[in-house]
Amino acid sequence: xxxxxxxxxxxxxxxxxxxxxxxxxxxxxxxxxxxxxxxxxxxxxxxxxxxxxxxxxxxxxxxxxxxxxxxxxxxxxxxxxxxxxxxxxxxxxxxxxxxxxxxxxxxxxxxxxxxxxxxxxxxxxxxxxxxxxxxxxxxxxxxxxxxxxxxxxxxxxxxxxxxxxxxxxxxxxxxxxxxxxxxxxxxxxxxxxxx
Amino acid sequence: xxxxxxxxxxxxxxxxxxxxxxxxxxxxxxxxxxxxxxxxxxxxxxxxxxxxxxxxxxxxxxxxxxxxxxxxxxxxxxxxxxxxxxxxxxxxxxxxxxxxxxxxxxxxxxxxxxxxxxxxxxxxxxxxxxxxxxxxxxxxxxxxxxxxxxxxxxxxxxxxxxxxxxxxxxxxxxxxxxxxxxxxxxxxxxxxxxxxxxxxxxxxxxxxxxxxxxxxxxxxxxxxxxxxxxxxxxxxxxxxxxxxxxxxxxxxxxxxxxxxxxxxxxxxxxxxxxxxxxxxxxxxxxxxxxxxxxxxxxxxxxxxxxxxxxxxxxxxxxxxxxxxxxxxxxxxxxxxxxxxxxxxxxxxxxxxxxxxxxxxxxxxxxxxxxxxxxxxxxxxxxxxxxxxxxxxxxxxxxxxxxxxxxxxxxxxxxxxxxxxxxxxxxx
Numbered sequence: 223x224x225x226x227x228x229x230x231x232x233x234x235x236x237x238x239x240x241x242x243x244x245x246x247x248x249x250x251x252x253x254x255x256x257x258x259x260x261x262x263x264x265x266x267x268x269x270x271x272x273x274x275x276x277x278x279x280x281x282x283x284x285x286x287x288x289x290x291x292x293x294x295x296x297x298x299x300x301x302x303x304x305x306x307x308x309x310x311x312x313x314x315x316x317x318x319x320x321x322x323x324x325x326x327x328x329x330x331x332x333x334x335x336x337x338x339x340x341x342x343x344x345x346x347x348x349x350x351x352x353x354x355x356x357x358x359x360x361x362x363x364x365x366x367x368x369x370x371x372x373x374x375x376x377x378x379x380x381x382x383x384x385x386x387x388x389x390x391x392x393x394x395x396x397x398x399x400x401x402x403x404x405x406x407x408x409x410x411x412x413x414x415x416x417x
Numbered sequence: 418x419x420x421x422x423x424x425x426x427x428x429x430x431x432x433x434x435x436x437x438x439x440x441x442x443x444x445x446x447x448x449x450x451x452x453x454x455x456x457x458x459x460x461x462x463x464x465x466x467x468x469x470x471x472x473x474x475x476x477x478x479x480x481x482x483x484x485x486x487x488x489x490x491x492x493x494x495x496x497x498x499x500x501x502x503x504x505x506x507x508x509x510x511x512x513x514x515x516x517x518x519x520x521x522x523x524x525x526x527x528x529x530x531x532x533x534x535x536x537x538x539x540x541x542x543x544x545x546x547x548x549x550x551x552x553x554x555x556x557x558x559x560x561x562x563x564x565x566x567x568x569x570x571x572x573x574x575x576x577x578x579x580x581x582x583x584x585x586x587x588x589x590x591x592x593x594x595x596x597x598x599x600x601x602x603x604x605x606x607x608x609x610x611x612x613x614x615x616x617x618x619x620x621x622x623x624x625x626x627x628x629x630x631x632x633x634x635x636x637x638x639x640x641x642x643x644x645x646x647x648x649x650x651x652x653x654x655x656x657x658x659x660x661x662x663x664x665x666x667x668x669x670x671x672x673x674x675x676x677x678x679x680x681x682x683x684x685x686x687x688x689x690x691x692x693x694x695x696x697x698x699x700x701x702x703x704x705x706x707x708x709x710x711x712x713x714x715x716x717x718x719x720x721x722x723x724x725x726x727x728x729x730x731x732x733x734x735x736x737x738x739x740x741x742x743x744x745x746x747x748x749x750x751x752x753x754x755x756x757x758x759x760x761x762x763x764x765x766x767x768x769x770x771x772x773x774x775x776x777x778x779x780x781x782x783x784x785x786x787x788x789x790x791x792x793x794x795x796x797x798x799x800x801x802x803x804x805x806x807x808x809x810x811x812x813x814x815x816x817x818x819x820x821x822x823x824x825x826x827x828x829x830x831x832x833x834x835x836x837x838x839x840x841x842x843x844x
Contacts, residue, residue: 252492259483264473267482278666281482285665288486350478356470377432378467384434395434403428410459417462 236303244304247295255295259288262305265379266312272375273316275364277346287312309380313390355416362412370405373398423453431460489663744805751798751815754791796822796830800837816843 240261246254263284270280270287290311298307351357363371372391376382384402388395410417423446429435430443447454473479487493654660661667661677668676799815806812820843822834 252487252490255490256483256487256492259486260479263483263486264479267479268471268473282665284482285486285489289489292490292492350473350476352474359467359470378464378471384429384432399429399434400425402432403425406428406460406463410463413463413466414459417459417466 236301240304241300244295244298245300247292248298248300255292258304262308263288265305266308269309269375269379270312270316271347272363272379273372275368275371283312283315286315313380317390358413358416362409365412366405366408370401370408373401374405374409377402420450420453423447423450424456427453427456428460431457431464485662489665744802747798747801747805750794751802754795754798792822792828792830793833796834796837800841803837803841816841819843 240258243254243258243261247258266284266287267280270283271277274280274283287308291308298304347360348357351360363374366374373387376387376390377384382390384395384398387398391398423443426435426439426443430440430447433440435443443453447457484493654663666677796819799818803812803815803819806815816838819834819837819841822828822830823838825831828834
């Protein structure tokens with residue numbers, strides 16, 4: 223298994239408390255890393271679940287992400303935000319899943335938009351959601367065709383811009399635009415009474 | 418520009434992701450188009466709504482997952498915190514050396530007084546059958562320690578409070594109900610009675626790798642020798658599920674059940690009769706394809722020859738079978754009926770035998786070897802492969818086989834082989 227740390231994304235606005243935790247983790251403080259886990263695991267889980275559509279796979283990805291991060295924590299450059307670095311690890315782990323999901327979807331489903339709000343049950347995720355509105359939101363997101371959902375998740379959950387999404391998914395920026403447009407259209411239609 | 422041009426760019430405009438000239442063009446359009454303004458507002462409202470509703474809240478689930486990850490990384494945090502309902506027992510805290518010395522002392526006393534009858538006190542929990550003290554070490558369960566402690570009239574279980582910051586464990590004795598707290602003896606066990614006003618409560622669950630469920634152990638503790646117990650103590654885990662829990666993809670249930678997540682269809686290759694269930698390149702189901710080929714074989718076997726071509730074409734069209742499916746079918750027939758491997762291909766001075774074909778589902782569906790028509794079917798299979806294949810070496814090898822039959826007048830398929838060679842244009 224490759225242990226080389228991914229290049230951290232340069233970001234501004236790092237949290238001093240988080241930096242202290244990272245520094246402590248780098249010198250072997252397990253409790254500090256435990257706090258970092260608790261700070262970021264929910265967001266990572268949301269991303270992994272959004273991409274994979276599977277609760278179990280999302281769990282595995284989150285766990286593997288932190289395992290890899292822990293082993294490579296010494297290479298993390300202090301002064302940078304921690305989540306983008308974690309996210310890069312998680313994205314590498316989920317990338318293969320994206321490619322698999324897109325192959326599975328039929329052309330007919332894609333041509334018709336393939337949107338079936340009733341098609342995807344949230345399952346175990348339901349227990350993590352606070353109210354009906356949140357259930358409807360995640361239900362609507364998970365019902366998106368995977369090509370649209372992956373773009374949506376990367377844009378809204380991971381704050382990636384169009385170029386970053388384009389490079390990650392290896393599709394032209396115009397394709398990112400059109401998929402995101404369709405995803406938003408579908409969600410606006412499904413959630414119009416809540417917006 | 419028509420309206421759709423702007424409509425399709427509203428989403429990117431909301432993200433400031435358009436080139437400058439397009440951004441300006443959309444802005445100008447928005448000034449005059451209420452529909453696009455409404456669409457833009459909805460997209461922005463969606464983004465804001467996602468910021469509020471898209472965040473997962475706190476949950477016991479996430480805390481458990483964090484603990485699981487910490488366990489896996491070996492940075493699990495477990496703290497035993499005493500809850501004192503009344504006055505604490507005099508004696509205050511024990512320092513590390515006192516705790517270590519008391520542990521050693523009790524261990525020695527337990528060994529030498531193992532035959533002494535244990536006197537039951539009001540505070541002692543129910544006695545169990547005495548067990549040999551040899552091999553018992555620090556960290557044994559409450560039951561174990563009680564049974565092997567010296568008969569000093571005191572039944573005490575003590576817990577060690579680990580002050581992780583100070584690094585100094587405190588041994589505080591108490592009379593405990595049956596619990597999962599690791600026990601270590603204290604020197605108080607040899608002297609004074611323990612007040613019954615102290616209880617311990619775990620602030621976090623004891624890591625399950627240290628199990629006090631010795632009754633689950635395959636070793637009968639009452640009959641175990643010290644060496645067996647020592648070996649058991651040295652094990653990294655007491656049970657299989659302890660090992661499993663350290664692996665990703667394993668869930669344990671409260672009723673001791675273990676769920677191991679299996680492979681997904683996309684990750685694991687399932688073989689049916691040695692054939693992959695999926696075509697790894699095209700993703701099509703091998704089984705479905707083979708079933709179609711099976712149908713083709715049925716059609717061919719029922720035909721009387723004259724309308725075979727017509728029926729085959731009709732079947733191919735209806736079943737949407739590709740020519741490659743038909744070729745695969747005949748290859749399967751050929752390979753399954755071949756008694757000997759295909760002719761070797763000479764490469765330089767060494768002769769390299771072609772790889773043996775792996776038996777696929779297609780081959781398994783091929784007609785079984787039948788002494789009466791095997792050679793005829795094999796001959797036909799080679800002919801069909803020669804007609805359909807584009808692999809020159811394969812064509813060469815099957816034609817060579819047909820030629821050998823054609824040149825053997827004693828072979829029953831001699832004339833048929835000649836007819837095939839004529840059909841193939843081979844002289």
